[in-house]
Amino acid sequence: MRRRSALIATGVTLALVTGGATTSAFASTPASEAVTAAAVADTTPAIVAATNAFLATLTAAQKTAVQFAWTNTTQKKKWSNLPQGLYTRSGLMWGNLTTAQKNAWLAVMQVTLSPAGYTRVRQEWAADDQLASGGGLQYGQQYYWIALIGTPSATTPWQWQWGGHHVTVNATISGTEVALYPSFIGAQPASYTSSGATVKPLGDIWTSAYALLSSLTTAQKAQAVRGSTYIDLLYGPGQDSRAPSYEGIAGSALTAAQKTQLLTLISGYANLVNTEDAAGRLAEIQATLDQTYFAWYGPQTSAGNSYFRVTGPRVIIEYSPQAMGGTAANHIHGIYRDPQNDYGAAITG
Template identity: 45%
Template sequence: MLPLPRNSVSPRPFRRPRRAALTVATAALVAAVLSTSDAGLGSVARTDTDTTTVAYSAEATAASETLAAVNAFLATLSSTQQSTVQASRTQSNLSQWSNLPDGLFTRAGLRMDTLTSTQRAAVLAILQAALSDEGYEQVVGITTADGVLHTSTGSDDYGSDHYWIRILGTPSSTGRWTVQYGGHHLAVNITLTGDTMTLAPTLFGVQPATYTLNGVSYEPLAGETDKAFAVVQSLDSTQLAAAVLDTAVTEIILGAGQDGKTLAYEGVQASTFTTAQRTLLLDLVAEWISPLNDEQAASKLESAEANLGSTYFAWSGSTSSDQPIYYRVQSPDFTIEFAHQRNMGGTSHIHAIYRETGNDYGAGD
């Protein structure tokens, strides 16, 4: 993640390493490159051994690298596959994503386990170009968890390679187009408008929330969890009373199928926060913005800091760490929601969403 601007007037948050989940994810999963079996984890980590690569350079922008990666991927496909993976950029197509497992939702595009190793490597190169290292590793952690879920349940509704790639609109350096990558508990919407990029809306979920492979513990949404507890536990009694929602909330509201909807501001306004509390809240917000590549995330982080006083933090559930909770962060720029699925595994099953006000799918760019 890029540091916040040097001319920032409020203290900048620092990022402590995630739990072993993401800081070691690449090293731990590199042996699984291009494997399609759940035993091999299907999803892979960033590596130089992929059979399809995109040249990365300091001079190239993230947008141009993403465009090059998409074109490289399309060049690996047959004409039938190209027809399957590409579609017009209509609202109906943009909205065709879900956190539901395979058996409960029909997705479009090409699924990873139907592709050759070269084609799968090309898909991953797209994600590597568009996302930060942290964001890419987070996607790896989420998809790997679905392989763990398959192993524990035996259900073919889950799998680390049960994720779809779809391209909406015509990839170009000037127009607006979207790359969608998702499946159970993941929907990444990468929209490019010229050199501008956004991930809104993106749904991050995970089940199980924590797991161990080869002696290494993984927790893909550790930061989004721990930093929220840090914020709520820093509040005084008056602030906490304002933050806690009047009605219990146990699921994200602006998830799949909710495009175009908004929520009224609720909770405690950050204008009442101390300097230390603002730092904690900004660190939490950065956790949600930093999956986008550093170049594009920088301006979003700067705007988040500039609008921090107009940002609201809302809470439902216990304030004790490791308890099922729901929280929401609302800024003039974005809405964040996070919810433990309390009737489906306590804290081991998470749904979360990041949306940008007026700019989902790059509508405002």
């Protein structure tokens, strides 16, 4: 059980739908700060309240469409990075919701995610508006889907699922615990302009990974760098049963400063979830950091067209440039998993 101190308010400040995500980029919270942050109250009651408030905005037909039984393992694993037209999702499509219903759902995401995590997801989501539709494929924020698996509860397990092209969040809630794995963390384009500002949804993640690579000695790079060109995801959609591939340089072979850099990179993903659950999440990863590996495929430059992977007993992270649709560095596929807790396996019993 995680430590908790002062109560936090369960109210949510809504970010009203305005047709775009927050435009400013942000930096990852340093891992040391995240792990030692003051404990807060259990977030689950606020998540449940926000989800029930969302359900209250729906019609009877919409409730039937969005709700699935907890035993529906097919729906739990029904997600993809492919755009509408190449993959059929179930639930409620964002473009078919009213503004009130959209804002009610954003409240669910806001209370489940951290402020930085919510900003990242909104920026990834808004990036899809930059892509032109054509050839039967459909891009844009309207083509994202919501599903609820199980009944929102502060005691028994359930899952909310949201996603579409290049970004999916699977959130399993069980008692006081929240697990955001597996989630797809990607973006196309990886850099765009919104309201006159440059937006890079994954910019801080790339910067952290490149900083870690740059800190390695020649001998350490000989372990970490596994190839001269980027590779595709190993652990993407449909790869739930694939065993972790431990390659690269182990945390045990890093200096204390390099371990801090590795944790800062990981925090870009671990801090997607709310502050309470993020502290416990980073503690889990830090406890097995010596057995966690960092691998790099591609040029050892800052151009952004390289693949990296973090693999440990409690985390799998992948960042994979894609050649389709322009410059590889501007089209990123990514994954975030926990080998022991995907779909809440470790917390749902």
